Amino acid sequence: MGTVRIVEANAVAWQQVSEAVPAEVAAKMSRAERDADVRILHPGSGDELQLFEARIEPDEEVSLHAHAADEIIYILDGELQIGRKRLGPGASVFIAGNTLYGFRAGPSGVRFLNFRGQGNTSFITREEFLAQR
Numbered sequence: 001m002g003t004v005r006i007v008e009a010n011a012v013a014w015q016q017v018s019e020a021v022p023a024e025v026a027a028k029m030s031r032a033e034r035d036a037d038v039r040i041l042h043p044g045s046g047d048e049l050q051l052f053e054a055r056i057e058p059d060e061e062v063s064l065h066a067h068a069a070d071e072i073i074y075i076l077d078g079e080l081q082i083g084r085k086r087l088g089p090g091a092s093v094f095i096a097g098n099t100l101y102g103f104r105a106g107p108s109g110v111r112f113l114n115f116r117g118q119g120n121t122s123f124i125t126r127e128e129f130l131a132q133r
Helices: 031-035 126-132
Strands: 037-042 050-056 061-066 071-082 085-087 092-095 101-116
Touching: 031 061, 061 126
Parallel strands: none
Antiparallel strands: 037 050, 050 101, 061 101, 071 085, 071 092, 071 101
16 A cells, blocks of 8 residues: 655744754754754655755855765755856756765755655765765
8 A cells, every 4th residue: 555645834844954964964064054944844764755845044055065865956946056057946956876066055045845765864075975986
């Protein structure tokens, strides 16, 4: 039998990323990442999808990092600058697992959905990533 889970728009409270991830993961993040707001709509697991909404304050920079799982970022509001590209509402970015990336929120901040094929809170810093190579 299949499963259907419904999450109403305001059923999940916003929290700081530092409260939503394990302490050892938060310790590796920059201040902008730790202080960003997130609401985890579907937490996921090893065999279940993950979806969360995040919002980052204006002009904050998310440092170079990677995750073990593939992800898709879908911009809802504001602007996200990744590399030389400035992406607005309706744009999306696919990032393969174990790919180093970072971004900056636009002048009015950014709010986006992050989708992963499984629950994943891994956070690989630039230094850890380079050490693996």
